[in-house]
Amino acid sequence: AVKGQIQSPETRPPLNLVLSVDTSGSMQGLPIDNLRHVVSAIATQLRQGDTVSVVEWDSSANVILDGYQVNSSTDTLLASIAENLNSGGGTDLSGGLMRAYELANKHRVSDGINRVVIISDGGANLGLTSANLIGSNAANAEADGILLVGIGVGHSGLAYSDALMDEMTDMGKGAYLYVDS
Numbered sequence: 001a002v003k004g005q006i007q008s009p010e011t012r013p014p015l016n017l018v019l020s021v022d023t024s025g026s027m028q029g030l031p032i033d034n035l036r037h038v039v040s041a042i043a044t045q046l047r048q049g050d051t052v053s054v055v056e057w058d059s060s061a062n063v064i065l066d067g068y069q070v071n072s073s074t075d076t077l078l079a080s081i082a083e084n085l086n087s088g089g090g091t092d093l094s095g096g097l098m099r100a101y102e103l104a105n106k107h108r109v110s111d112g113i114n115r116v117v118i119i120s121d122g123g124a125n126l127g128l129t130s131a132n133l134i135g136s137n138a139a140n141a142e143a144d145g146i147l148l149v150g151i152g153v154g155h156s157g158l159a160y161s162d163a164l165m166d167e168m169t170d171m172g173k174g175a176y177l178y179v180d181s
Contacts, residue, residue: 014112020100022120024091039082057096058089
């Protein structure tokens with residue numbers, strides 16, 4: 001088996017994390033519930049000094065947290081934001097991803113870890129909808145040391161685009177995983 005290096009929040013470099021969260025209509029029900037749980041789980045891994053931004057998107061991309069400096073390992077702001085996310089509207093995945101990369105560059109940590117985490121069902125029906133065009137944002141950011149992590153939270157087989165999430169994160173030199181519950 002192959003195992004990567006595990007770093008605890010206490011020993012890892014500073015983190016610049018941008019969450020790009022899909023709040024479109026297709027996320028209603030289980031997908032939005034899973035998204036909330038994922039964001040809350042990520043919040044437990046943050047430490048004082050980490051920088052967090054959140055972009056929620058449906059038909060448009062809205063910044064709801066811009067360069068927030070985490071106060072402590074028990075900071076609850078991100079978890080409370082997660083609880084207030086609701087689904088509705090169209091799906092401009094590309095717009096949400098582009099806005100997330102803008103924030104990642106704005107708050108880039110030269111001596112730390114820079115990540116965009118997209119949490120979505122992988123649907124795209126507004127703006128750019130081609131996987132290659134969407135993924136080009138991720139591919140261009142690699143030179144800046146910003147990698148893309150994809151977390152799929154849709155209904156497996158029901159309006160869920162595994163292929164789009166996989167191709168997009170491959171282009172962003174990152175990883176992709178699926179959370180079904």
